[in-house]
Amino acid sequence: MSLAERLIPNEAPPAALPRRRQLLFGASFGAAGWAMLILTLLGVYLAARSGNRALWLDGKTLQLTQPNVQLATLIMSSFTIQWAVYSIARDDRGHAYLALGITAMLGLAFLNQTWFLYSQTGIRLDADKEGAVFYALTGAHLAMVGCGVIFVALMSIRALGGSFSSRYPDGLSAAALFWHVTVALYTPIWLAVYIMK
């Protein structure tokens, strides 16, 4: 008998599964809260811009390359995290790990791109009219992406530990739901802040 069989005998009863959909509902409420935070900040941004139309982004350059690549990155990550959910639902663990890894990498790439964008815009937080609302809005979304990456990483670790399978895919589904909302929220920001300027 191998060491593994001695430590975990075959006749050991399976662990009781946690309640279904608990994480899924938790992630839904969390994502809804984040969405309200970001949409409120977007509303404040638009109101501030309409009140200072002449001076808005005066002398600043908001290039489109970075935001466009960021949007493409997030859209790709939406597909990869759904790939992870699809794979775990079929007990294809190898593909699930690969998809989770790529999703986390794309999320980190988004964070890196945002940081680079900040260094290029030249918008000052306390001296420019648009500074506070610009950084509050994009920073809140940045934080949401950061939370999403942490969520994906934690669920990946649990998936590696065998917590999720076709019988109980909730953790990955919850992370995917949160991630999709994060991606969806970037679209109005991209449109309002970078395209419509």
Place this chain on the structure above:
Amino acid sequence: MALTEAASSETDDTASAVDVATPVTGAIRSGGPERILGSGDHAAIGRVFVGVALLFGLIDLVASALVNFDAAAYDAGTGEGFLKAEVALRLGLNHQLGLLLCCVLPLVLGLGLIIVPRQLGAAAIAFPRAAALSLWTWLLSSILFVVAVIFDGSYGGADAKFARLGNVATGAMLVALCIGAVCLAVTVLTFRPAGMGLGDVPFFSFAMLVTSSVWVLSLPAALAQVILGHIIRPSAEDLVRTYDNFSWLLRQPSIYVALIPLLGLTADVVSTATGARQRFRAVVLANIGLAGLLSFGAWAQSDVARGTLVWVVLSAAFSLPLLGVLGAIGDTLNSNKPKFIAPLGYAIVSLLLGLLAALVGLLESIDSIGKGQLIGFGTKALDTGQLYLVIGATLTAGIGGAIYWAKQSVGGQLPDAVSKGLAPIALVGTALWGLSHVVLGLVQANDSSVDARAFAGISGAGALLVALVVISALGAGIKAGIDSSRGDELLSDPWGGGGTLEWIDAPAIPTSVESPYPLLDSKGGE
């Protein structure tokens, strides 16, 4: 054997062999503070929420009385009352926020944390560590908020550092309450026993699900304003503007969210008092849901939004769900002779106070039809009066709930004289506290020169009466808790008419149910 358990003298041979084989160098026993600080038990977390919320409520009520008495002593010559003008401004702004975020919202959240899992027959709450995080974050931030106000900070304070501290503490309180709300909502959605659909959930649990959902959608919107106000590295004066930006949370329709739990509580208490099922159960649930929809106010943050017909209609309509629930419980009371149990008084008083607050909202809505003011009521006075009525109604309901579920919330029954005697005082106190401002707002119609001092004095006296109710309930609750020798297990129904799962002893809780009233089913009740 767990390390924290005491060794039993009656251990069998097997257990003794295990103990001998496992060298234990010293037993670890956790004390009371350790158990509370490290607990993920929903009842322990909820009890701390309720107790500390009442304590903060007491502080805010005294502050409210001070502000009102100061306004009553206002001298036009000096431009001040007995408080300095800046102190009066600081207390005036912060006591209202404190009453909402440090008192009534955590009070109902705490009650929900204690009761909701038990009403669902669940042994725990969803995400217990998150619930504990919610408690300790809220507690720490509430203390920081009070400290900031004391040291000339928070909103209206002059010290920039403490003003920012107050702003950060407000943001942290909003986050903490949101986390707690998520735990409650997920519990109701996923911890129900087999056979209990969402429409079969006890009224209070359903009301907490609706309340939590509205919080999750509303509080982050206020948090956005707090964050924005903070990152501009504000001066103390700038933060007063931040307060204005999220003060929609203290006005209709958002403030109505505090009233939703009392609808569920009232319906549950009436069922218990009559020992009968609610005939119009669907009507009660629909009205609780409607109240949730109407109290979502994050869309009405700007003055422009508050001047629209949508705002007028939605704000005016809030009295409808209250009347709907009143009608349904009236039918139950009419069809079945109720026992006069103490919580019934609190439930009815809180519902009446809530109706008064909704009627004030209706008046304000009518006044805002058209361009400018239709009648010219004193809007600020009406807003203040409505806020006090809502806070008083929710406080009364919260105390009534703690008395109704005393066995679960404090461990033992409160003295009957205290229980029954406080409800009328709460009614009179809240009416004086809030209605004096409402009457002032009405008599100010097209005549803003009305002397407000007498009204402020009456309101201050009302605040003190409500404070008396809170301190009496708090004292009686602590005494009942100390007197009781029981642990955390459920005791049987002290009212004799309970129909839902929280009245069943823990070992007897069924794993599946067939109706919203499993206990009445087992008794063969109608």
